[in-house]
Amino acid sequence: MALLEVSALSVSYGRVAALTDVSLKVEEGEVVTVLGANGAGKSTLLKAILGAVPAKAGGITFADADLTRAAPHRRMAQGLVLVPEGRRILISLTVEENLLLGAHMRRDGQAVQREMDAIYARFPNLAERRHMLASCLSGGEQQMLAIGRAMMAKPRLMMLDEPSLGLSPLFVSRLFDLIGELNAGGLSVLLVEQNTGRALKAAHSATVLELGKVSMAGNPAVLAADPRLQDAYLGGGAHP
Numbered sequence: 001m002a003l004l005e006v007s008a009l010s011v012s013y014g015r016v017a018a019l020t021d022v023s024l025k026v027e028e029g030e031v032v033t034v035l036g037a038n039g040a041g042k043s044t045l046l047k048a049i050l051g052a053v054p055a056k057a058g059g060i061t062f063a064d065a066d067l068t069r070a071a072p073h074r075r076m077a078q079g080l081v082l083v084p085e086g087r088r089i090l091i092s093l094t095v096e097e098n099l100l101l102g103a104h105m106r107r108d109g110q111a112v113q114r115e116m117d118a119i120y121a122r123f124p125n126l127a128e129r130r131h132m133l134a135s136c137l138s139g140g141e142q143q144m145l146a147i148g149r150a151m152m153a154k155p156r157l158m159m160l161d162e163p164s165l166g167l168s169p170l171f172v173s174r175l176f177d178l179i180g181e182l183n184a185g186g187l188s189v190l191l192v193e194q195n196t197g198r199a200l201k202a203a204h205s206a207t208v209l210e211l212g213k214v215s216m217a218g219n220p221a222v223l224a225a226d227p228r229l230q231d232a233y234l235g236g237g238a239h240p
């Protein structure tokens, strides 16, 4: 069974249908990307998987448990974590306090400390600034902190909502390297992106949403060569 399985999921905000009949799977160890224009329903999909918005129809199973109606904290305890759009780190707390927030559900103090040491080893900029306010960090460093905070929860599936948004090209490269490294370490990833080209290169499988419905899905290399995707998201020009 897949690690995450979303089946025929529909979500509405009042009378506005945000998702209709959306299905996708993340197998253990995979990076799966969800692409689509503004308002296509990508953030709603991540929120529904986390339980922040209710499913109107359909189901969500994660690690063999039906979580369709489970409260968000139960889903997080199962190993689901979201790095939200816009990072949402707490700029009036220090770097270290932000990291510790990610571990608030854990009771294994020594392992939490080891995790923090590993994050500081991975991100020397955060280690140097551990006692400084997060507001002192650059946008790219704040994104690394948001991902570090998510890692502190020891997730089985990390969901990232447009992590490259607003980052300099250097940080975008570092971000995609990091996603690859985390995945090589065994972490499964569900990646919402507008940086279609990079996301397709990083992913094992891809789903495109249009107006809340799945319009294309499958192998990223096949999708990258598809004229419809080329026109809509990759700048076109690759076909007559």
Ligand code: ATP
Residues within 6 Å of the ligand: 013, 016, 017, 018, 036, 037, 038, 039, 040, 041, 042, 043, 044, 045
């Ligand atoms: P973006 O890239 O702009 O974040 P998205 O693909 O993540 O877009 P969603 O934010 O999931 O799209 O929005 C999907 C649809 O649901 C849009 O039509 C949006 O206007 C609507 N929507 C999102 N949040 C709400 C809300 N809280 N109340 C009402 N409608 C909403």
